[in-house]
Amino acid sequence: MSLVAVNGSPSDTSKTHALTVAAARLGQGSVIDVSSLDANALVLRGEHPSVRDALAAISAATTLVLITPVYRATYSGLLKLVLDQLPPECLHNTAVVLAANGNSPAHFLSLDTGLRAVVASLGGWTVPTVVYATGADFGEDNEPNPELLGRLRAALAEADRILPPA
Numbered sequence: 001m002s003l004v005a006v007n008g009s010p011s012d013t014s015k016t017h018a019l020t021v022a023a024a025r026l027g028q029g030s031v032i033d034v035s036s037l038d039a040n041a042l043v044l045r046g047e048h049p050s051v052r053d054a055l056a057a058i059s060a061a062t063t064l065v066l067i068t069p070v071y072r073a074t075y076s077g078l079l080k081l082v083l084d085q086l087p088p089e090c091l092h093n094t095a096v097v098l099a100a101n102g103n104s105p106a107h108f109l110s111l112d113t114g115l116r117a118v119v120a121s122l123g124g125w126t127v128p129t130v131v132y133a134t135g136a137d138f139g140e141d142n143e144p145n146p147e148l149l150g151r152l153r154a155a156l157a158e159a160d161r162i163l164p165p166a
């Protein structure tokens with residue numbers, strides 16, 4: 001079993017990044033910060049090992065955690081650049097946890113209305129619980145608070161339950 005947590009924020013020091021690190025820590029997995037990948041390869045102007053390796057790691061994961069800042073009431077364009085490069089059905093047999101960090105609680109449905117359908121189009125199985133956070137869910141050091149970590153733990157437990165036997 002392997003977990004990969006993908007941070008779709010342009011920042012690798014932000015709250016979204018901190019939530020990504022927390023997911024990887026809880027699931028003993030690894031972090032991919034999309035912002036650290038080669039920009040030209042992300043927009044298909046060539047190939048680069050950083051993008052190739054990221055796509056391979058995502059395809060091989062048994063549990064995938066997609067974590068995005070909320071931009072214009074949906075997931076980030078940066079995350080979409082990665083998802084669009086995944087081959088069809090590449091998330092078949094992958095349990096997927098959806099998480100977002102926004103300024104406003106008003107967009108808590110954005111994971112259900114946007115990102116869940118993207119994962120389904122790739123054959124992935126999203127868990128029922130989405131992890132939606134706002135600034136109030138983080139401490140001054142950007143660390144996710146215990147309540148947010150509890151929601152993350154619950155979603156990861158659902159991922160474990162839907163995975164096929166090894």
Ligand SMILES: Cc1cc2nc3c(=O)[nH]c(=O)nc-3n(C[C@H](O)[C@H](O)[C@H](O)COP(=O)(O)O)c2cc1C
Nearest residue numbers: 009014015016069070071072073101102103104107
């Ligand atoms: C271009 C842009 C659009 C945004 N749109 C929304 C939005 O529609 N809803 C919302 O709740 N927050 C919105 N935000 C706020 C971000 O989701 C929020 O600042 C988030 O914490 C960013 O996460 P990060 O700094 O950890 O990457 C937007 C921010 C930017 C830069």
